[in-house]
Amino acid sequence: MFYRQAAIRHTSYDQTKKLYPIPFDKWLVVAVLLVALLAPFMMSGLYLNSYLLPWVIWSTAALSLNLLMGYAGQIHLGYAAVMAIGAYSSVHAMRLGVPFEFALILGGATAMIIGVGFGFTALRVKGLYLAISTLAVQYLVDWVLTHVPAIGGGTQATLQTPTPALLGFEITTDIGRYYLAFGWCALVTIFMLNVKRTGLGRALIAVREKDYAASVLGVNSYYYKLIAFAVSSFFGGVTGAILAFTFFGAVTPEQYSIDISIQILAMVVVGGLGSVLGSFFGAGFILLAPLFLNNMVTGMAEAYDFGVSRSILSHIPLILYGGLIMLFLLFEPLGLAKIYDNIRKYFLVWPFGFSRR
């Protein structure tokens, strides 16, 4: 129908490496980009700040974790801690007078150094053992943030973030903050799209699938796992800082607790491991589904009288939310991105259904 592979003839190898060889895909991406860019002028500040901005930021976080989990196949249960390191370091750096741009990079670099230093020890173990040892990072960082006043600001403390400024222009409006988050998200997305089509991505997948076969091809699996840890931690650190500067306007340990780590993990898994599009779907689902379900149930309760008590009513959205996650994963274990892909493939050959696979 809209997707047509017919009449797309590549005449060079370069053309086959295009991100979106099918015109419909390309225009879809352009349309989504335009909507995302014009969104601040089309929706109210409330929607922008409480729906779109967090969606963009959490998608970036999910993308960054996806490099480590989806590509390199290394599970990380303490990703919020990595983000915390980035956020706290950049806030402290700015308070010491470092310009915003450098503070962000510094935050990312600190997260990277701690992430890699930790990766050195954690990568000696595999699978579940790695998962448990990444959990240790979460608890270590949590402890440091609450018990070391020089970093966390003391027990129960909240550190206000200084006003961010890009190239000397202070970012004080909602729109400015949204574009800052959006710009960072675009950079990470482009990187992740490129990973898919270069030797780096292939090497990471090789390490994930069969490390012995990778090594026979000259791939140093330990090195590539460390690379994945490093890049993923850098992105996570900067994203954590962006989250603090644009969304919360402050840093507290609770913003980067174990709950948040699990949520990012859920975003990656529900969205689809190793999928760029899936990270956006996953973040959107995990973040926005509870809000929408809540509004829906409250709205319905007001319209029709269910005759159930308020306390039960407040639990219904949670039940639905958990049920939805389970349903999606039962229906398609490869996540929301795979569901989209199935639909797309159906239309790719429509009206002929024979070449589905």
Place this chain on the structure above:
Amino acid sequence: MNISKSAEPPKLLSCEQIDRSFGGLKALNGVSLSVSRGEIFGLVGPNGSGKTTMVNAITGFYPPDAGKVIFNGRDITGIKPYLIARLGVARTFQNLALFKGMSVLDNILLGRHVHMKPGVLSTALYWWMARKEEVANRQFVEEIIDFLQLQSARDEPVETIPIGLQKRVELARALVAEPTFLILDEPMAGMNQEEKEYMARFILDARDEMGVTVFLIEHHMDVVTGICDRMIALSYGEMLAEGSPKEVITHPRVIEAYLGGSH
């Protein structure tokens, strides 16, 4: 340079007195062999005779307990597998080791890893850095795809194609690395007669056109005797016989190992 006056051609690989045991089991016991440049060298033996262990000792997966592996004049005993791969040793696996979830093309492209420098920066700046390298390597990969007649399978997910083709993809992945030494661990296991003939032709062509020295483990005796220049036979980790295919398969100890003492 190696300017020896002897009539012997220079050896590409020589293994000296390789020992390897797993717990109490002696998988290899004092095995020595040497492979000359441009040769197709066969390794045969009954199941469990230590053939794959020998390959693993050469490629660094199970470093030998004792003995030396010398490749191209360099001692590679105990070196990490990925470093040995970079010296020009490629191999295929007995039970296919292709990467599921990737296309046939991407699997073969991975074989080019030793000739590429993938990095974070070149990936981030794809249009200015990685692009040229990707296209150049794709070009070489396409030549091998033509060579092994894999054009029609190029874009398929690798796990969906038949096993005979998968074996060929693995050969392609090994060949695109432009190895000097190619180890094939039962490349024809589970193939029918026609596929076997194709594979034998590809191995001969790889040697003749690309100058690859081949180390072949195979159970199909017709193939081994047909294409190998020299071979050795192993049984329970011991060397039974060495020489031309005819000498080896008619050797009384080899016949005994395969058929039992009172055949």
